[in-house]
Amino acid sequence: MDWFYAIVYGIVEGITEFLPISSTGHLILTGNLMGVPWSKEVKDTFEVVIQGGAILAVLAYYWKDFLQIRHIGRDKTQQNLWLGVVVACIPAVILGVLFGDTIKAYLFRPSVVAWALIVGGILMWLIESRRVTPNVDAIEKIGVRRSLMIGTLQCLALLWPGFSRSASSILGGMVLGLDRPTATKFSFYLGVPTLGGAALRDFIKNRDILAEIGVLNVLLGAAVSFVVAYLSIGWLLRFVSTNNFKPFAIYRVVVGVLILVLIAAGVLNNGNLA
Known part of the structure; x- marks a missing residue:
């Protein structure tokens, strides 16, 4: 059944990684409701590694845009864009290094994720209800200062598991004046170094753990994640253009x-997931 679990995990990861609905929350539900028999170490590592498939989907979807980075030495627009992406990732990297283990030890449990989903949903509704007129309609116009602010707001997803990296970065961008498509696209870009780095690190560090379910199943999960995430990116961009x-x-x-x-019914264990 490992191949089946890998496919389902890949589908859930691909759908939820870039939508503002928390991939963490959905993967918790998926693993528990299916009764996946893998060890905790295998599940944790597998969930991180298959994010690599979703990141490759971003690179594939925007391959023409990413190719422009070859002109960064002489293109001021590209310099500002990628400086903004790098700067936006710094707060999450610092926070993760300093407090990542502590956050996992005390906050990584289903009830915390559930309340993050609920509170995040309420904030999303309020932000949309009191929406100001956006003044940034392209990621090249975001600027370094605003990028840093978005990156800082993105840390809410790390501090509160289940809030969603996509939700915090998209909502943060909208509050700071980005229109929905621009905030969504910038969130995709931020995912490349943050999620891509985490997936690569865990694969290299824990490849022996993944051997428990087989490398082919890991690749299968990542491949499914890639295909589904690619379709999800296109759908989300079309959705936010008119909704x-x-x-x-x-x-x-x-x-x-x-x-x-x-949790109350005893179907889902509220024990620490870290």
């Missing part, structure tokens, strides 16, 4: 409440 995020806000609250109900 707001209120449907995601409602969905987050529903899933958060569902997790709390499953």
